[in-house]
Amino acid sequence: MGCRGRLHPMDGTMPLDDLRLFAMVAKHLSFVEAARRLGVPTSTLSRRVASLEDTLGARLLQRTSRRVGLTEEGERLLERAEPLLDALASVLDRTVDREEEPAGRLRVTAPVLTGSQRIAPALFAFAAKHPRISVELTLTNARVSLVEEGYDLAFRIGPIQDAELVARRIWSVPFGLAASPRFVLEVLQGRTRLDRDTLASVPAVLSRAGGTWPLRRKDGSLDELRPHERHTVNDPRVAIAAAVEGLGVVCAPLEAFEPQGDKLVRLTVVGRTVEPRELFAVYPSRRLLPRRVRLALDWVRERG
Template identity: 60%
Template sequence: MDEMIDPGDLRLFVAVARHASFVGASRRTGVPTSTVSRAVARLEERLGVRLLHRTSRRVSATDEGARLLARAAPVLDQLRDVLEDAAGRDGEPTGRLRVTAPVVTGAERVGRALIAYAAAHPRVTVDLRLTNSVLSLVEEALDLAFRVGPVAEADVVARRLWAIPYALAASPAVVARALGGRRRVDAAALARAPAVVTHPGRPWRFRGADGTQRELRPNERFAASDPRVAVEAALAGLGVVRAPAEMIARAGGLVPLECALGEPEGRELFAVYPSRRLVPRRVREAIDWVRRAEPGGADGPRRPRRHG
């Protein structure tokens, strides 16, 4: 290998391998597809190995390509972070912030916090992807993810941001018809009542005053992965719903319920980012803005104070 490898060719190869697509890499990098294809071909020629399997339907890394991706991608990410961090040494974060978050949380508190963050920092470009799928930070070239815990991914740092309290509620008609008009119910009555669930087949978990965790299998009547739809179904009288307390309160028209098993177990929101030594300033500050949007805190995210 007499000629130097062009780092630009390597960067485009990594983009193709991560997206398993020349078109996807083109969209991500802003480089024409034909240029991306020539760059990968040039890199393969200079290395003397085939890096990608190409068919009419998909692109996948060869063994040699997978090894190169595993070694080169973290180095390129680190270099990008070093350069963008250096560009922000004047105290202002800079660069593209690639973020993913769950649909509901991302569209509400996380999204609003990131909008305010971008408005306050014009040198940062925010790319927010809302999905309930757990995207790979490395493969998707993401800087930051907000996940509802627990976080089971390897090679990431997970920083707890806040708790998401949950509550039980039902329409007045369901309380009268299925719960005998009672707002405090025992486990047997709750198990018999029709339920609106967001995760079919999963038990509802409760935590007693003594800290003991208890479970109950709801009588599933209606299922919706989006809790906003689940709350709407409860309002329509389809059953008891277990959902974020803030969402239930905001909906209005539902009767809060208590269960003898204890309080409905809530969830926790985490900021997740790659476990590399340098965390770019734009990532650190974005996490800070979102942390300040904690439910029950001050209305709306506030601009963090600068320290030192």
């Protein structure tokens, strides 16, 4: 079964569907996981991959009772085939039924603040343009499992560290620091420009327990400041409300400060700027992205 050099089918043909199934197994190094994601029986998947190996005259996967691994031939085939499969899927998706009106339910999850202010308006404008689309939008700051919960798409603040997900940058969200006028007067002694140590020592309202505030130094390096956590709430809007009451400094999107008017005072840090957050669209697999989801994603990105 082993071979060296070029991989080639014995009869000049290679079943594309079998190649796609192999790529999914190779990506996850698991027949069980690949079968679950593809919605086919594990036995069928195993049989189709074995058929591909017979066609190519090469063993692509090493199978044991505990694990699945790629052979040298399998690694080479995956490296060459995966980009081609992605490109082919994209071409077919844009060619076949390209005039069809997108339809179906669009299940999306997004952060509470950015989701309500920017993503929701874009998604519902998309739904208004395509009446056969129905939107189910869940706003949460929790990192839900897209596969287990059945979501088509998620918007998340980076960095994205889940290798199982495809991440596509959407836009940058400017962040800043603020506190109430009373807090500035009584705790900061009227100062709105603080050194790093002072900022780290005064009470803060965090959106995540144990969280840090990323600051960018003038030389471009990143400084992760750990604030003095006084209060914690997982909704940035409520964190801002706590800051308005004088309970501490808050770090949040600049657009969230605007409705507060003079109830909040912007703060700056000597030698540093508050790092913006990158918003990403994430989904389980580029090849499995339905057309309605791809169109919605492009729509949100263009109008964000």
